[in-house]
Amino acid sequence: MSSFVVEGGNKLSGTIRPQGAKNEALEVISAVLLTSEEVVISNIPEILDVKNLILLLEGMGVKVVRMEKGKYSFRADELDIDYIESDDFVRKCASLRGSVMVAGPLLARFGRAYFPKPGGDKIGRRRVDTHIQGMINLGAAQEYDSAKKAFFLHVKDGNGLKGNYMLLDEASVTGTANIVMAASLAEGTTTIYNAACEPYIQQLCRLLTAMGAKIDGLGSNLLKITGVSSLHGASHSILPDMIEVGSFIGMAALNRSSITIKDVSYENLGIIPESFRRLGVNLEQRDDDIFVPAQESYEIESFLDGSIMSISDAPWPGLTPDLLSVMLVVATQCKGSVLIHQKMFESRLFFVDRLIDMGAQIILCDPHRAVVIGHDHKIRLKAGNMLSPDIRAGIALLIAAMSAKGTSIIGNIEQIDRGYEDIDLRLNALGARITRQ
Numbered sequence: 001m002s003s004f005v006v007e008g009g010n011k012l013s014g015t016i017r018p019q020g021a022k023n024e025a026l027e028v029i030s031a032v033l034l035t036s037e038e039v040v041i042s043n044i045p046e047i048l049d050v051k052n053l054i055l056l057l058e059g060m061g062v063k064v065v066r067m068e069k070g071k072y073s074f075r076a077d078e079l080d081i082d083y084i085e086s087d088d089f090v091r092k093c094a095s096l097r098g099s100v101m102v103a104g105p106l107l108a109r110f111g112r113a114y115f116p117k118p119g120g121d122k123i124g125r126r127r128v129d130t131h132i133q134g135m136i137n138l139g140a141a142q143e144y145d146s147a148k149k150a151f152f153l154h155v156k157d158g159n160g161l162k163g164n165y166m167l168l169d170e171a172s173v174t175g176t177a178n179i180v181m182a183a184s185l186a187e188g189t190t191t192i193y194n195a196a197c198e199p200y201i202q203q204l205c206r207l208l209t210a211m212g213a214k215i216d217g218l219g220s221n222l223l224k225i226t227g228v229s230s231l232h233g234a235s236h237s238i239l240p241d242m243i244e245v246g247s248f249i250g251m252a253a254l255n256r257s258s259i260t261i262k263d264v265s266y267e268n269l270g271i272i273p274e275s276f277r278r279l280g281v282n283l284e285q286r287d288d289d290i291f292v293p294a295q296e297s298y299e300i301e302s303f304l305d306g307s308i309m310s311i312s313d314a315p316w317p318g319l320t321p322d323l324l325s326v327m328l329v330v331a332t333q334c335k336g337s338v339l340i341h342q343k344m345f346e347s348r349l350f351f352v353d354r355l356i357d358m359g360a361q362i363i364l365c366d367p368h369r370a371v372v373i374g375h376d377h378k379i380r381l382k383a384g385n386m387l388s389p390d391i392r393a394g395i396a397l398l399i400a401a402m403s404a405k406g407t408s409i410i411g412n413i414e415q416i417d418r419g420y421e422d423i424d425l426r427l428n429a430l431g432a433r434i435t436r437q
Helices: 022-034 048-060 087-094 097-110 129-137 173-183 199-210 242-254 272-278 321-331 352-357 391-403 423-428
Strands: 003-007 013-016 038-042 063-068 071-075 112-116 140-145 150-155 165-167 189-193 214-216 222-226 234-237 258-261 284-286 289-292 309-312 337-341 361-366 369-373 385-387 407-411 433-436
Touching: 003 391, 022 038, 022 048, 022 071, 022 097, 022 173, 022 199, 048 063, 048 087, 048 097, 087 097, 087 112, 087 150, 097 112, 097 129, 097 150, 097 173, 129 140, 129 150, 129 165, 129 173, 173 189, 173 199, 173 222, 199 214, 199 234, 242 258, 242 272, 242 289, 242 321, 242 391, 272 309, 272 321, 309 321, 321 337, 321 352, 321 369, 321 391, 352 361, 352 391, 391 407, 391 423, 423 433
Parallel strands: 013 258, 038 234, 165 189, 309 337, 385 407
Antiparallel strands: 003 407, 003 433, 038 071, 063 071, 112 150, 140 150, 189 222, 214 222, 258 289, 284 289, 337 369, 361 369
């Protein structure tokens, strides 16, 4: 198990550019399974989760060519159907969260697909009901294969998928992606109400449209997909990762440093900049860049009636849950108090005990809520030894260690590598002192 040795207290300066969006990459790479023609995708983040998905596709028979860093060509014209139904394939899918999104394309194109319970972060219960019910709504039958410990989805009586109206029980991003991909090759029209409408979903729909799909309602929670008989090749470029952008804002603020974040696709950041402003971070938009000035103090806003500020996650255009861990760490050194309410995942706040050991004042109310009393930089966090429990808590702990007094050791950094490409090298270029062991 690798670790980071972090010497805290170093000011950051300079410019940094976010990688391609991890969550979008997992969706659009899965979409290449919908056609036998070449699909070229650029700005792919070369992180562990994405690399593992690409390896999974190669094992299925997809021809993958790395044209240059971050730019890949995919051609799924000779898939190994026997392997796709093998125990080895299902086992690999179960260890990779992003594998859930290969089920929709495989079902649409070949009429059958296994759907194992996905792996990934241990951040609480992650339901797959929305995915499977969406496939059933399109006409698939579902059985549970106890030997493989996976659901088996197949088209009834050899017929293809049929378009249908459905109201999703939750605005699941991956669930919406799976259903949209399956519906693109279904016969007739599929209407999805309460669809997720994150920029990742919008980007997936743009790729599918470039491949010949017919999708209306882009950017809304009401999508209408008119199925086509086949899709063709296309090219696509992935957006900058909004979670990295938010992470870099948090790093600058906690270290009272000035940095510029380049080419952030500001119009696709939604409420993220304003959420940091509520913590007192006076960031500036400069064309498509974000400038975070150094500040001696960051004062948390109160609501207009004087009550304590509450920051919570919500489906887009609300705040992404992936940034709450970062915002919680930033709040530990702000002036004032804030309630962090993590609604979607019941285990994502359990990393706060590490921050409490470092000297942070946090009251964990329950698995979903924590009250942070900021130190206003008057009491620095203390260095410590800790393990990264998941991607987002891992980056939050790294941010905390970068501001702490002394040298910290963060273990299990494979979790951080799953979501952040060469993060130690990129932050060291800004003035951090992080050594990988």
